[in-house]
Amino acid sequence: MxxxxxxxxxxxxxxxxxxxxxxxxxxxxxxxxMPNGGEAERFDPVPLLREGTIWSWTVQRFPPKPxxxxxxxxxxxxxxxxxxxxxxxxxxxxxxGFDFDGLACGLPVRLTIIPFVETADGTMLTTxxxxxxx
Amino acid sequence: xxxxYIVGVGIHPFGRTEGRTGQDQALxxxxxxxxxxxxxxxxxxxxxGGSHAAGNADAMVSRLGLTGLQFINVKNGCATGGSxxxxxxxxxxAGEYDLGMAVGFDKHPRGAFNDLPSExxxxxxxxxxxxxxxxxxxxxxxxxxxxxxxxxxxxxGRAAEKAYANGALADHAWRREPxxxxxxxxxxMVSDPLTKFMFCSPAEGAAALILASEARARQIGGPMIxxxxxxxRTRPPGSFEVFAPCIDVVxxxxxxxxxxxxxxxxxxxxxxxxxxxxxxxAEAGGEIMHMAENGFCKDGEQEQWLAEGRxxxxxxxxINTDGGCLACGEPIGASGLRQVYENxxxxxxxxxxxxxxxxxxxxxxxVYGAPGVSAVTILSR
Numbered sequence: 001m002x003x004x005x006x007x008x009x010x011x012x013x014x015x016x017x018x019x020x021x022x023x024x025x026x027x028x029x030x031x032x033x034m035p036n037g038g039e040a041e042r043f044d045p046v047p048l049l050r051e052g053t054i055w056s057w058t059v060q061r062f063p064p065k066p067x068x069x070x071x072x073x074x075x076x077x078x079x080x081x082x083x084x085x086x087x088x089x090x091x092x093x094x095x096x097g098f099d100f101d102g103l104a105c106g107l108p109v110r111l112t113i114i115p116f117v118e119t120a121d122g123t124m125l126t127t128x129x130x131x132x133x134x
Numbered sequence: 135x136x137x138x139y140i141v142g143v144g145i146h147p148f149g150r151t152e153g154r155t156g157q158d159q160a161l162x163x164x165x166x167x168x169x170x171x172x173x174x175x176x177x178x179x180x181x182x183g184g185s186h187a188a189g190n191a192d193a194m195v196s197r198l199g200l201t202g203l204q205f206i207n208v209k210n211g212c213a214t215g216g217s218x219x220x221x222x223x224x225x226x227x228a229g230e231y232d233l234g235m236a237v238g239f240d241k242h243p244r245g246a247f248n249d250l251p252s253e254x255x256x257x258x259x260x261x262x263x264x265x266x267x268x269x270x271x272x273x274x275x276x277x278x279x280x281x282x283x284x285x286x287x288x289x290x291g292r293a294a295e296k297a298y299a300n301g302a303l304a305d306h307a308w309r310r311e312p313x314x315x316x317x318x319x320x321x322x323m324v325s326d327p328l329t330k331f332m333f334c335s336p337a338e339g340a341a342a343l344i345l346a347s348e349a350r351a352r353q354i355g356g357p358m359i360x361x362x363x364x365x366x367r368t369r370p371p372g373s374f375e376v377f378a379p380c381i382d383v384v385x386x387x388x389x390x391x392x393x394x395x396x397x398x399x400x401x402x403x404x405x406x407x408x409x410x411x412x413x414x415x416a417e418a419g420g421e422i423m424h425m426a427e428n429g430f431c432k433d434g435e436q437e438q439w440l441a442e443g444r445x446x447x448x449x450x451x452x453i454n455t456d457g458g459c460l461a462c463g464e465p466i467g468a469s470g471l472r473q474v475y476e477n478x479x480x481x482x483x484x485x486x487x488x489x490x491x492x493x494x495x496x497x498x499x500x501v502y503g504a505p506g507v508s509a510v511t512i513l514s515r
Contacts, residue, residue: 006259006262006263007257007258007259010259021380029382031380032379032380033257033379033380036257039255055278055381056274056275056277056278056281057274057277057326058269058270058273058274058277058325058326058327059323059325059326060264060267060270060325061322061323061324061325061326062246062324064246064248064264064266064267065245065246065248066248067248067250067261068248068249068250068251068258068260068261068262068266069248069261069262069264070261070262070263071262071263071264078264080264080265080270080274081274082274082278082381084383085383086383087383088383089380089381089382089383090380090381090382090383091379091380092260092265092378092379092380093265094263094265100326103326104281105277105278105281106281116263127259127263
């Protein structure tokens with residue numbers, strides 16, 4: 001099946017990929033995702049660390065309302081985290097490969113790309129997630 | 135500069151009222167507030183009001199009376215009611231008017247809010263992949279807080295249990311049945327660590343306040359409830375907000391902390407002087423964290439406070455005496471003024487079965503919402 005990212009510019013083309021953040025030219029502060037439009041003028045794109053730790057987490061146990069949600073049917077609960085990339089930024093991400101019961105702040109995680117939803121023309125859209133790194 | 139007093143309060147019951155629009159509910163609250171202080175609509179010289187999703191406040195002049203008054207619409211998220219209040223208060227304090235009205239109302243559909251990424255300056259994929267829910271923010275903020283400060287799930291449950299116990303005593307509350315701690319802790323997990331009964335629901339309701347200068351308030355002759363502070367503030371650097379796709383690694387403060395500090399400075403008092411408080415509790419974790427952000431206790435002390443019942447009616451610092459958002463539901467535009475309504479009733483010692491015992495003299499209200507706004511009031515009698 002053909003695959004493509006759910007949007008351009010979230011992660012790099014390299015293997016394995018890295019998320020693309022934005023570094024504020026004046027302050028060095030890093031944000032994610034890289035801003036676009038007028039706000040982008042203040043930022044330089046910067047590839048982020050692949051590994052970090054779970055800063056906080058929850059489990060999305062009920063189906064979010066569409067729009068904006070555009071995930072596959074039937075809905076499957078998924079874990080969601082803020083992942084601390086040390087010295088850079090804390091990013092919001094799905095988690096993959098965890099038992100919900102085993103989730104905890106501080107667990108080491110690594111970036112991966114996962115299938116998200118199939119489009120009407122049979123293309124699998126992918127998104128990013130963090131998986132156990134230990 | 136005149137001091138500002140709250141001379142009249144009115145509320146439309148919160149919850150769900152089929153067949154009655156948000157503006158219908160607001161009119162009910164306004165008329166109740168006018169009746170509370172024996173005034174008529176033509177007496178009102180200035181008004182501020184708003185809703186998040188139930189229309190413009192000023193449209194109600196067609197039903198209240200075309201008196202030609204200055205009526206300004208406010209739309210400021212969870213701070214809508216608080217912003218309406220401080221608009222009226224500023225006009226009276228400046229001496230421009232001596233009698234004004236603030237109203238907040240709303241009517242939301244059932245279920246979680248579904249905001250769109252473009253409305254928040256976010257790329258579409260954040261919403262498409264299911265990472266843009268208010269519930270996720272609440273859950274991850276308290277999850278981290280519990281990790282850092284040793285707060286247990288039982289403490290979250292106790293905050294919710296207190297809310298429903300208080301709501302059972304409040305005529306304007308939506309949830310009027312107590313729910314025991316085990317039922318709260320064992321109810322359906324919605325967004326870990328928060329269970330179904332730890333979340334409020336979007337709802338409906340309205341609250342209105344009549345404000346007056348000192349001279350006018352004395353003329354009206356009711357209980358003198360003084361507005362010592364009404365502030366609204368936005369977020370400082372490094373805060374963690376609803377719908378944030380990222381957080382700074384260098385952690386900062388919160389909009390609540392900024393607003394609380396300004397309110398205490400304006401009123402010339404500190405958190406230890408507060409006798410009764412209403413704080414934002416869209417979920418049980420919010421009340422826990424906002425206790426510390428508003429200065430009532432240190433981070434982590436909530437565990438002991440809740441175990442000892444210090445925030446119950448009759449405790450050292452009663453919090454959310456009408457059950458807060460958990461028992462009243464969350465009509466975004468109305469919640470802030472509901473809190474002020476509740477404190478006015480408490481300071482008048484007219485709260486009936488939920489009356490804070492003793493002689494409460496100072497009341498504190500706090501709302502917080504997206505994208506990092508907070509409004510605080512301090513009242514005294």
